[in-house]
Amino acid sequence: MTGSGQTTAGAAPAPAIELRGISKAFGPVQANRDISISVMPGTIHGIIGENGAGKSTLMSILYGFYKADKGEIFIQGRRTLIPDSQAAIAAGIGMVFQHFKLVENFSVLENIVLGAEDGALLKGSLAKARSDLLHLAQEYELKIDPDALIEKLSVGHQQRVEILKALYRQAEILILDEPTGVLTPSEADQLFRILDRLRDEGKTIIIITHKLREIIDYTDTVSVMRQGEMTATVKTADTSPEHLAELMVGRKVLLRVDKVPAKPGDTVLEIDNLKVIDEKGVERVKGISLDIRAGEILGLAGVAGNGQSELLDVLGGIRSGTGSIRVNGTSLPLSGARCSGQHRRAQGIAHVPEDRQREGLIMNFAAWENAVFGYHHDPNYQSGLFMDQTALRDTSEGHIDRFDIRPPIANLAAGRFSGGNQQKIVLAREIERNPDLLLVGQPTRGVDIGAIEFIHQQIVRLRDQGKAILLVSVELEEILSLSDRVAVMFDGQIMGTRITADTDEKELGLMMAGMKAKAA
Amino acid sequence: MDFLTLIQVLDSGVRLATPLIFACFAGLYSERAGVVDIGLEGKMLMAAFLSAAVAFMTGSVLIGLLAGVAGSLMLALLHGVASITFRGNQLIAGVAINFLAAGITVLMAQAWFQQGGRTPALVGDARFEPITLPLAETLQDIPFLGPIYHELISGHSLLVYIAFAIVPLSWWVLFRTRFGLRLRAVGENPAAVDTAGISVIRLRYSAVLICGILCGLGGVYMATALQAGFVKDMTAGRGFIALAALIFAKWRPWQAMATCLLFGLLQSVALRYQSIELGGITIPVQLMEALPYILTIIILAGLIGRAVPPLASGEPYTKEN
Numbered sequence: 001m002t003g004s005g006q007t008t009a010g011a012a013p014a015p016a017i018e019l020r021g022i023s024k025a026f027g028p029v030q031a032n033r034d035i036s037i038s039v040m041p042g043t044i045h046g047i048i049g050e051n052g053a054g055k056s057t058l059m060s061i062l063y064g065f066y067k068a069d070k071g072e073i074f075i076q077g078r079r080t081l082i083p084d085s086q087a088a089i090a091a092g093i094g095m096v097f098q099h100f101k102l103v104e105n106f107s108v109l110e111n112i113v114l115g116a117e118d119g120a121l122l123k124g125s126l127a128k129a130r131s132d133l134l135h136l137a138q139e140y141e142l143k144i145d146p147d148a149l150i151e152k153l154s155v156g157h158q159q160r161v162e163i164l165k166a167l168y169r170q171a172e173i174l175i176l177d178e179p180t181g182v183l184t185p186s187e188a189d190q191l192f193r194i195l196d197r198l199r200d201e202g203k204t205i206i207i208i209t210h211k212l213r214e215i216i217d218y219t220d221t222v223s224v225m226r227q228g229e230m231t232a233t234v235k236t237a238d239t240s241p242e243h244l245a246e247l248m249v250g251r252k253v254l255l256r257v258d259k260v261p262a263k264p265g266d267t268v269l270e271i272d273n274l275k276v277i278d279e280k281g282v283e284r285v286k287g288i289s290l291d292i293r294a295g296e297i298l299g300l301a302g303v304a305g306n307g308q309s310e311l312l313d314v315l316g317g318i319r320s321g322t323g324s325i326r327v328n329g330t331s332l333p334l335s336g337a338r339c340s341g342q343h344r345r346a347q348g349i350a351h352v353p354e355d356r357q358r359e360g361l362i363m364n365f366a367a368w369e370n371a372v373f374g375y376h377h378d379p380n381y382q383s384g385l386f387m388d389q390t391a392l393r394d395t396s397e398g399h400i401d402r403f404d405i406r407p408p409i410a411n412l413a414a415g416r417f418s419g420g421n422q423q424k425i426v427l428a429r430e431i432e433r434n435p436d437l438l439l440v441g442q443p444t445r446g447v448d449i450g451a452i453e454f455i456h457q458q459i460v461r462l463r464d465q466g467k468a469i470l471l472v473s474v475e476l477e478e479i480l481s482l483s484d485r486v487a488v489m490f491d492g493q494i495m496g497t498r499i500t501a502d503t504d505e506k507e508l509g510l511m512m513a514g515m516k517a518k519a520a
Numbered sequence: 521m522d523f524l525t526l527i528q529v530l531d532s533g534v535r536l537a538t539p540l541i542f543a544c545f546a547g548l549y550s551e552r553a554g555v556v557d558i559g560l561e562g563k564m565l566m567a568a569f570l571s572a573a574v575a576f577m578t579g580s581v582l583i584g585l586l587a588g589v590a591g592s593l594m595l596a597l598l599h600g601v602a603s604i605t606f607r608g609n610q611l612i613a614g615v616a617i618n619f620l621a622a623g624i625t626v627l628m629a630q631a632w633f634q635q636g637g638r639t640p641a642l643v644g645d646a647r648f649e650p651i652t653l654p655l656a657e658t659l660q661d662i663p664f665l666g667p668i669y670h671e672l673i674s675g676h677s678l679l680v681y682i683a684f685a686i687v688p689l690s691w692w693v694l695f696r697t698r699f700g701l702r703l704r705a706v707g708e709n710p711a712a713v714d715t716a717g718i719s720v721i722r723l724r725y726s727a728v729l730i731c732g733i734l735c736g737l738g739g740v741y742m743a744t745a746l747q748a749g750f751v752k753d754m755t756a757g758r759g760f761i762a763l764a765a766l767i768f769a770k771w772r773p774w775q776a777m778a779t780c781l782l783f784g785l786l787q788s789v790a791l792r793y794q795s796i797e798l799g800g801i802t803i804p805v806q807l808m809e810a811l812p813y814i815l816t817i818i819i820l821a822g823l824i825g826r827a828v829p830p831l832a833s834g835e836p837y838t839k840e841n
């Protein structure tokens with residue numbers, strides 16, 4: 001698979017990996033256009049860009065998933081063809097995907113040998129892997145129980161298994177795609193310590209991320225991608241978050257949310273001793289009490305899967321629970337027929353669900369149909385036996401106009417819009433009904449920076465109109481920049497509540513990891 | 521019931537369990553690799569017909585066996601093309617194979633032999649004969665153990681012994697070899713296999729073809745050992761009972777064999793007795809026949825632990841990041 005042994009000129013060491021003029025099109029869409037980068041060995045290189053900028057395509061080409069239409073790849077100075085993943089592995093490339101590629105009910109050891117066995121029988125392979133693993137654990141401080149089942153490991157440890165998998169296959173170049181998306185801040189710090197260590201041992205590391213802070217804090221060099229092109233490659237020390245954001249979006253972006261101090265009014269939402277038991281009989285919310293006042297944003301921070309989703313679902317009426325919830329003094333039913341999204345909306349509670357594609361929209365329905373779901377019983381939309389098409393379309397056109405939804409085509413199926421514009425469709429629907437309480441989950445997940453700025457502005461605008469907002473997000477930066485108060489959830493409980501101005505990422509990070517907060 | 525009758529019922533249970541074991545292990549390989557196969561029935565039927573027809577025409581059961589297995593393999597390949605290459609719905613592909621086999625076997629039997637959709641009776645070398653194990657005759661007079669050896673263990677056809685040999689062999693292949701590790705992995709998370717640089721498609725085809733061979737042996741056994749020729753719909757739902765056994769055994773080899781033996785025994789009892797008196801209550805034979813399905817529903821309802829199928833079973837694999 002290695003072709004002619006052409007080496008790059010000069011006395012300097014060859015780049016660990018060099019791409020020259022990589023292009024890849026899917027039909028009419030040019031996913032990668034003439035991309036060239038070179039990464040020196042023993043460095044951490046960041047690739048940053050918005051969703052759809054072509055980062056994933058580029059990585060898939062490097063890992064042999066797609067074949068580039070044009071361009072060349074050089075590994076350690078040698079021109080290398082990567083027709084499949086086997087070739088990528090042989091070339092010393094290890095990939096840690098955003099969604100781990102592990103077999104859940106296999107042991108760590110089995111996952112590590114899978115595909116890199118030493119013979120037709122497992123016994124020898126497993127024994128060799130066991131001793132190699134011990135060796136790697138010492139060398140890179142990557143300790144892990146080789147016999148543990150993957151499904152019993154924390155997300156951080158699962159990621160460690162992925163890294164070990166790559167190292168076991170003697171990877172010299174490690175590529176990590178959005179590696180911190182599912183980690184707590186302390187797990188993320190641990191990861192970067194490991195990566196630092198790997199770099200010091202001479203490995204080359206490429207991190208793909210949309211988080212500016214990680215780029216600034218941990219990389220040596222950074223490349224920015226926009227619309228399939230590599231717009232810049234700079235030394236990290238010579239740049240700033242603002243500069244990178246501008247390179248990513250192509251215009252100046254406001255990274256901090258511009259907002260005046262909150263003027264909290266009367267209590268809108270009171271939650272008392274709320275408990276939720278899920279389908280498997282596991283108690284996911286363990287007796288939570290919270291309140292939110294008019295004109296404030298309460299941010300609910302926490303690593304995914306600690307009960308935030310269930311809490312949001314119960315508030316939104318799409319799951320049942322026990323305890324009490326009052327909105328503007330009126331008690332809400334927590335189970336039975338009157339606990340439904342429809343009834344909640346009638347009570348002035350709007351809900352932007354966490355998973356917009358499954359719960360917020362019907363993907364193959366048009367934008368104008370999606371613009372009224374949940375409010376479709378409104379008499380204004382009825383015309384005798386039928387729905388009033390003109391009224392529906394007018395509503396949708398209004399949303400498109402005021403929320404700058406692009407492309408501005410009400411007839412287009414929701415699934416055809418980009419992530420950011422899908423979110424705008426949902427947000428417009430919920431905000432424009434002028435709710436007293438807005439529940440919003442992961443408002444900017446999978447949304448590009450430009451749209452994030454807009455969505456944040458809309459949420460703050462609603463607050464300034466004196467509405468109460470519950471913001472659930474796994475992005476700590478988002479919580480910190482938007483909310484007036486922050487509550488941290490861990491294992492179904494609230495670990496503590498803080499005024500945003502009086503806390504920081506470090507304190508919240510500890511609370512997110514289950515450390516009980518000191519009495520405030 | 522005296523001792524000898526008990527032995528005879530058990531002996532018949534073993535014979536009836538044999539096609540179930542073949543089909544159940546066929547399903548085990550396929551589903552462990554992530555390909556759901558409800559076409560076991562159709563493949564067995566095809567093999568039953570082709571083996572009987574070819575054995576009759578050539579007078580050689582071994583050539584019949586090869587023809588039967590080849591027929592089953594063709595259908596397995598069809599299932600593979602539909603559900604692996606073209607990523608079709610595996611259930612629908614399986615149903616189609618069942619219909620195809622049910623129709624084509626009778627059609628061809630009628631066209632070739634004009635005996636109302638059956639093949640002529642097989643005699644002599646066109647059929648698998650019972651094998652008498654060494655010393656079975658000599659030892660049969662030993663009390664208790666003698667009859668067990670002579671009646672229950674000895675005197676089955678070659679395919680019965682092959683079926684029972686497949687059990688430990690499959691366990692070893694699945695849990696002790698590289699191929700088994702990869703096969704189980706591809707049924708749980710094909711993306712893990714793909715990113716490890718192994719072909720998901722090739723692995724799944726291997727599993728589906730092994731499934732075809734085993735189904736084929738099951739069908740051949742039905743037509744050339746258990747019976748002496750092919751009759752319309754002679755598999756009589758055994759492919760589905762085998763699937764039920766697979767679920768009941770939670771996709772594990774030893775448990776699968778035990779379940780097949782249990783279901784075979786139920787069939788044997790149902791065949792021998794029209795109704796059973798149990799403490800003054802008459803149990804109708806239909807209940808015995810329905811019992812495998814009832815037990816499976818109980819398992820599926822989660823009353824005896826949970827039956828979790830391989831995570832990726834039924835899902836065609838498409839690359840994504």
